[in-house]
Amino acid sequence: MNLLALSWKNLLSKPLSLLLSLVLFALGVGLISLLLLVNRQLEEKFEKNLAGINLVIGAKGSPLQLILSSMYHIDAPTGNIPIQEIRPFINPRHPFIKTAVPLSLGDSYKGYRIVGTNSDFFKVYGAETGQGKMFEKTMEAVVGANAAKALDLKIGDTFFSAHGLQDDLEMTHDHASFRITGILKPTGSAADQLILTATQSIWAVHEHEAAHQQEDHSNELDIQRPLSDFPEKAITALLLQFKGRNIQTLNMQRSINENTNLQAATPAIEITRLYSLMGIGADALRWLALIIIAVSGLSIFISLYASLKERRYELALMRTMGASPFRLFALIVLEGLLLSALGYLIGIALSHGGMQILAGFLQDTYRYTFTGKVFLKEELFLLFGAIAVGFAAAVIPALQASNTDIHETLAER
Amino acid sequence: MLQTTNLQYAYAGGQALRFPDIRLEKGEHWLLLGQSGSGKTTCLHLLGGLLSPIAGNIRIGNTAIETLDRRALDFFRGRHIGIIFQKAHFIRALTVEENLLLAQQLAGEKQDKSRVSNLLQRLGIGHKLKVKTDKLSAGEQQRVAIARALVNRPMLILADEPTSALDDASANEVANLLEEQAAEVQATLLIVTHDNRLKSRFPHQIALQSTLP
Numbered sequence: 001m002n003l004l005a006l007s008w009k010n011l012l013s014k015p016l017s018l019l020l021s022l023v024l025f026a027l028g029v030g031l032i033s034l035l036l037l038v039n040r041q042l043e044e045k046f047e048k049n050l051a052g053i054n055l056v057i058g059a060k061g062s063p064l065q066l067i068l069s070s071m072y073h074i075d076a077p078t079g080n081i082p083i084q085e086i087r088p089f090i091n092p093r094h095p096f097i098k099t100a101v102p103l104s105l106g107d108s109y110k111g112y113r114i115v116g117t118n119s120d121f122f123k124v125y126g127a128e129t130g131q132g133k134m135f136e137k138t139m140e141a142v143v144g145a146n147a148a149k150a151l152d153l154k155i156g157d158t159f160f161s162a163h164g165l166q167d168d169l170e171m172t173h174d175h176a177s178f179r180i181t182g183i184l185k186p187t188g189s190a191a192d193q194l195i196l197t198a199t200q201s202i203w204a205v206h207e208h209e210a211a212h213q214q215e216d217h218s219n220e221l222d223i224q225r226p227l228s229d230f231p232e233k234a235i236t237a238l239l240l241q242f243k244g245r246n247i248q249t250l251n252m253q254r255s256i257n258e259n260t261n262l263q264a265a266t267p268a269i270e271i272t273r274l275y276s277l278m279g280i281g282a283d284a285l286r287w288l289a290l291i292i293i294a295v296s297g298l299s300i301f302i303s304l305y306a307s308l309k310e311r312r313y314e315l316a317l318m319r320t321m322g323a324s325p326f327r328l329f330a331l332i333v334l335e336g337l338l339l340s341a342l343g344y345l346i347g348i349a350l351s352h353g354g355m356q357i358l359a360g361f362l363q364d365t366y367r368y369t370f371t372g373k374v375f376l377k378e379e380l381f382l383l384f385g386a387i388a389v390g391f392a393a394a395v396i397p398a399l400q401a402s403n404t405d406i407h408e409t410l411a412e413r
Numbered sequence: 414m415l416q417t418t419n420l421q422y423a424y425a426g427g428q429a430l431r432f433p434d435i436r437l438e439k440g441e442h443w444l445l446l447g448q449s450g451s452g453k454t455t456c457l458h459l460l461g462g463l464l465s466p467i468a469g470n471i472r473i474g475n476t477a478i479e480t481l482d483r484r485a486l487d488f489f490r491g492r493h494i495g496i497i498f499q500k501a502h503f504i505r506a507l508t509v510e511e512n513l514l515l516a517q518q519l520a521g522e523k524q525d526k527s528r529v530s531n532l533l534q535r536l537g538i539g540h541k542l543k544v545k546t547d548k549l550s551a552g553e554q555q556r557v558a559i560a561r562a563l564v565n566r567p568m569l570i571l572a573d574e575p576t577s578a579l580d581d582a583s584a585n586e587v588a589n590l591l592e593e594q595a596a597e598v599q600a601t602l603l604i605v606t607h608d609n610r611l612k613s614r615f616p617h618q619i620a621l622q623s624t625l626p
Contacts, residue, residue: 322519407463411458
């Protein structure tokens, strides 16, 4: 029998008030920890997928939608842009553009997006094939690590793509099938969730659709030929990396937006805008969590304070058995600390378990992987905060306990 | 063993209480008698170091307890004085055994489970070791209270109306046990009471008179 065990038994002797304090505390801590986890992992995804892209060119519309669809593959794609109009930007001799990655979006296979692009895409995202090889002809495709796992695709498998991003049998392009030639190593970027093929493959699928009575065009859609050879075709977006920053690159976005039918958007700016939009919701939740923690602190305070009244005699008794006032103080403080530490542990378990469950839903919806199995430095600060709340809630009842007047209490009949 | 001289106490705004000088030898058993309101409980609390006198000295063994600071007094009380109250109170969250172990721990003694169970055996409640104290009858509770007062082998046992809440049979039994157990650890026993049932069995008696000096 020692003070810690006595504190614990005292708490256990009031199971309902113990439960209330623990549930409130765990809820507050869990909510904050969950916010931290989601926030951190979302930011990591966004940062990773920035991939050094300076500017994205697409059809006129919402710049945020353009960025989300072309870089994060989570929103609906914007309209098409004719090759004719983007010709200057895909010219390899452009003085300021280092890399221009074409993207053709809008088709999918069982909910996983198919992206038509070229080999620059893999350089930008640092993706390489883990098994098999890169696509070399039209209708060949490589598949990102997570998509391959989820769809159970292996090298040599064939599939029909669907028009649109839903898994919809009515909309299947059932005249030309893709063949998997390679599976990418995991990159931690959007590439993991995608099926990648040549721009020309996407064109080939849609040409079949438009005129499948006519002869095969695939020979003409040689993927070795530059996109500028197909001025009548269109893509969805173009990702640009600049050679360096200078006044011309700074002006490029404005001049595209003002002088052409195209839209140019800067990923970093749009993502910052997105953060500030999400930030309002996250802030509201954070305040809610802090209020819950404050209320749970109050509930600890009230239950300790109320228990003092009926434990006055016990406390006086402990003094007669040789306990110093400081021991009584420590006893009550320990009860507050035990409650808060336990509440913290339950809260952290809830948030990480919850995150693991949430990860499944997020993966289904956004094709992004999240995990509850990482722990953050901030959660350690949260522990200190929790301990501080427990101490603050217990300190007044503890002082009261240490000031118990033995004689008066024991003389009461 | 226990000696007081010129002991006085005053409640805030009240008149001072003056107590007769007391002198008890080691192993003696005494009654402290007096009417309600004569200051019996105050006197017991002074002797137990639960209250500080405004004047006078209390010597227990070789220690003048009015000279001890608060921390030292708490420790001295836990170690050397066993106190039994009229109504037995315990730490409700703990079992009988845990209450006694806590008494050892708070007095800075080693926690000795065999001492605890032997003591409870001798008091006839060995089978209640793992029972919560509020599940016991009043008589059983008073026995546990005696066990708690004795567990650290104190030199002084102070009992405040230990029998007044009990029926004749239980009162007799508790008085027997108090005498036996005090003799066993060679402790000095002082029982504060107005219970006439005890007067005949304890020849050493101190009477508290009028409360005015």
